[in-house]
Amino acid sequence: xxxxxxxxxxxxxxxxxxxxxxxxxxxxxxxxxxxxxxxxxxxxxxxxxxxxxxxxxxxxxxxxxxxxxxxxxxxxxxxxxxxxxxxxxxxxxxxxxxxxxxxxxxxxxxxxxxxxxxxxxxxxxxxxxxxxxxxxxxxxxxxxxxxxxxxxxxxxxxxxxxxxxxxxxxxxxxxxxxxxxxx
Amino acid sequence: xxxxxxxxxxxxxxxxxxxxxxxxxxxxxxxxxxxxxxxxxxxxxxxxxxxxxxxxxxxxxxxxxxxxxxxxxxxxxxxxxxxxxxxxxxxxxxxxxxxxxxxxxxxxxxxxxxxxxxxxxxxxxxxxxxxxxxxxxxxxxxxxxxxxxxxxxxxxxxxxxxxxxxxxxxxxxxxxxxxxxxx
DNA sequence: TCCTTAAGTAAGTACTTACTTGCATTATTA
DNA sequence: TAATAATGCAAGTAAGTACTTACTTAAGGA
Numbered sequence: 001x002x003x004x005x006x007x008x009x010x011x012x013x014x015x016x017x018x019x020x021x022x023x024x025x026x027x028x029x030x031x032x033x034x035x036x037x038x039x040x041x042x043x044x045x046x047x048x049x050x051x052x053x054x055x056x057x058x059x060x061x062x063x064x065x066x067x068x069x070x071x072x073x074x075x076x077x078x079x080x081x082x083x084x085x086x087x088x089x090x091x092x093x094x095x096x097x098x099x100x101x102x103x104x105x106x107x108x109x110x111x112x113x114x115x116x117x118x119x120x121x122x123x124x125x126x127x128x129x130x131x132x133x134x135x136x137x138x139x140x141x142x143x144x145x146x147x148x149x150x151x152x153x154x155x156x157x158x159x160x161x162x163x164x165x166x167x168x169x170x171x172x173x174x175x176x177x178x179x180x181x182x183x
Numbered sequence: 184x185x186x187x188x189x190x191x192x193x194x195x196x197x198x199x200x201x202x203x204x205x206x207x208x209x210x211x212x213x214x215x216x217x218x219x220x221x222x223x224x225x226x227x228x229x230x231x232x233x234x235x236x237x238x239x240x241x242x243x244x245x246x247x248x249x250x251x252x253x254x255x256x257x258x259x260x261x262x263x264x265x266x267x268x269x270x271x272x273x274x275x276x277x278x279x280x281x282x283x284x285x286x287x288x289x290x291x292x293x294x295x296x297x298x299x300x301x302x303x304x305x306x307x308x309x310x311x312x313x314x315x316x317x318x319x320x321x322x323x324x325x326x327x328x329x330x331x332x333x334x335x336x337x338x339x340x341x342x343x344x345x346x347x348x349x350x351x352x353x354x355x356x357x358x359x360x361x362x363x364x365x366x
Numbered sequence: 367t368c369c370t371t372a373a374g375t376a377a378g379t380a381c382t383t384a385c386t387t388g389c390a391t392t393a394t395t396a
Numbered sequence: 397t398a399a400t401a402a403t404g405c406a407a408g409t410a411a412g413t414a415c416t417t418a419c420t421t422a423a424g425g426a
Contacts (some may be wrong), residue, residue, distance in 0.1 A: 146321060147328070217403085223385060
C-alpha cells in the first residue's frame with residue numbers, strides 16, 4: 001500500500017473515532033507510520049485530506065443488481081435488498097460516524113452524499129414494492145433508524161440472526177406477507 | 184432568566200451548531216451576553232457546562248399519558264403517540280445534533296440517554312400494538328430514521344401535512360389497518 | 367558514480383483555546 | 397449609608413494545533 005493510501009486510511013480511522021476537529025494531523029501521521037511533514041507533502045491541508053476520505057468511503061451499495069434478478073418473487077427481492085443495505089451500513093459504520101459527527105460542519109457535502117444514496121434506494125424499493133415512493137422511503141428509513149439505534153447509539157453490534165429477523169419482520173410488515181413463502 | 188440559565192441556553196445553541204469542540208467558551212459567553220470570566224465562575228470547565236446542557240435538554244416526551252387514555256382504539260392511540268414522538272424529536276432537533284456530533288466523544292453518556300428513551304417507547308408501543316418488543320422497536324426506529332433522514336441529513340423540515348401522512352402510513356403498515364377508521 | 371526522488375528530523379511560526387488572576391465597577395441588601 | 401455579592405475588563409498563561417522551512421539521509425536508476 002502506497003504512502004498516500006496509508007495516510008487516507010489512517011485519517012479515516014482517526015476521523016471516525018474523534019471527529020474532524022478531534023483528530024490531529026500529528027496523530028494521523030503517526031497512525032500512518034509517516035512523519036507529519038510527509039502528510040502535508042501529500043495533502044495541502046487537513047480539510048483536503050478530509051475530503052479525500054469522504055470521497056473514498058462514500059460508495060453506494062450495489063442493489064441494482066439484485067433488483068434486476070427478475071426471477072425472484074418481490075418479497076425475496078426485498079429481503080435481499082434489505083440485507084445488502086444493512087450489510088453495507090454495518091461495513092461503513094465508522095464512515096457513518098464521521099458523517100454524523102460532522103453533520104453541522106459540512107452540511108452541503110453530507111446532504112449531497114446522503115441524497116444520492118436514498119434517491120437510488122427509493123426508486124428501487126418502490127419498484128419492488130410496487131408502491132409510492134413515500135412508502136419506499138419509510139421502508140429504508142426503518143432500516144436506517146434501526147441500524148443507527150443499535151450500532152451507533154447503543155453501540156451494540158447487530159448479529160446475523162437479529163438482522164435476519166428484523167428484515168423478515170420488516171418485509172412482512174411492509175408487504176403484508178409472511179416469512180419465506182410467496183403470497 | 185438568571186445568568187446561569189442564560190449561559191446554559193447559549194451553550195445549547197452553540198454546541199448544537201458547532202459541536203463540542205467547535206464551540207468556544209468565548210462565543211458561548213458572548214451569546215449569553217456575559218463575559219467569559221463569568222462563564223467560568225459558574226462552570227468550572229467547558230465539559231461541566233456541556234454536561235449541564237445534556238442534562239437539561241434530555242427530557243423524554245410524555246407518552247404515558249396518551250397510552251393511558253384507554254377510551255381510544257389502538258390505532259388512534261398509536262397515531263397520537265407517533266405524533267408526540269415526532270413533535271418531540273422536531274422540538275429537540277438541535278439537541279439531537281449535539282448528540283450526533285459527540286457520539287464518538289461521549290459514548291456512555293449518550294448511550295445512557297438514548298437507552299432510557301427507547302426503553303419507555305418500546306414497552307408503550309408494544310402494549311398498544313399488542314406485539315413483541317422487536318416490532319415495537321421497528322415502529323419507532325422507523326419514525327426515528329425518517330426524522331433523521333429528513334431533518335438532520337437532508338435539512339428539510341417535515342411539515343404538518345407530511346407528518347400526518349407518514350404517521351398514517353406507518354400506523355397502517357404496522358397495524359394492517361386503513362386510515363382513520365377502527366378495524 | 368552522480369542524480370533524482372521520497373522520506374525524515376528539528377525547529378519554529380502564527381494562531382487559537384480553555385482557563386486564571388487582580389482589580390475596578392455596579393447593583394443589592396441590611 | 398455601608399457592606400456584600402455579582403459582574404466586567406485587561407492581561408496573561410500554558411498548552412495545543414495546523415502548517416512551514418531548511419537541512420539531512422537513504423535508495424534506485426542511468
